[in-house]
Amino acid sequence: MSQPSTAATVRRANAKHRYEILVDGERAGLTAYRDRGEQRVFYHTEVDEAFAGQGLAARLVQEALTDVRASGKRIVPVCPYVAKFLKRHEEFADITDPVTPDVLQWLETRPG
Template sequence: MEFAVADVPEKGRFEARDESGALAGVLTYQVTGQIVVFTHTEVDPAFEGRGVGSALARTALDDARARSRTVVPMCPFVSAWLDKHPAYESLVVRNTRRVK
């Protein structure tokens, strides 16, 4: 099954929809200047295990790359997805400071 993923900036999210137009999942974000923070990914239970989350993450990260944005992956799903896709590592901000 193919999912169409589109940016819906007025809602601050990417939406994945199936062929019938049903909302399969969303990835929310916040943009400040050239930094995009991915805050949450949610997939409708009826679509779990079909690659919706991955389609959302890939599209959102490709969009960030095309816009020369820096990515902050606060969402655990996006963070884990990035661990498995090192080609996107150059987009990601990694804080190496430790809080004492």
């Protein structure tokens, strides 16, 4: 796996309910969420094929979860990639909530 581009930046796009990773100004990937009270429920992560293998998904999720911590919210990892990331990064365990049937049912009723 090659190293992520140093020109990659992560930004939160509140209106679109997602974090985006940009490489040289071009959106290379995203992780989508919905806020449920004090929880930020992550339900989808993707990196465009042209940017695959550069470690961008890990960088994107790392920065998104760091932002969640800074905001005082908690993480709910419905997205399989985010869940896998959290298993390898125990530093977020203290702010991670389990995925429950209530959360899944709530997520199904959200637009988008």
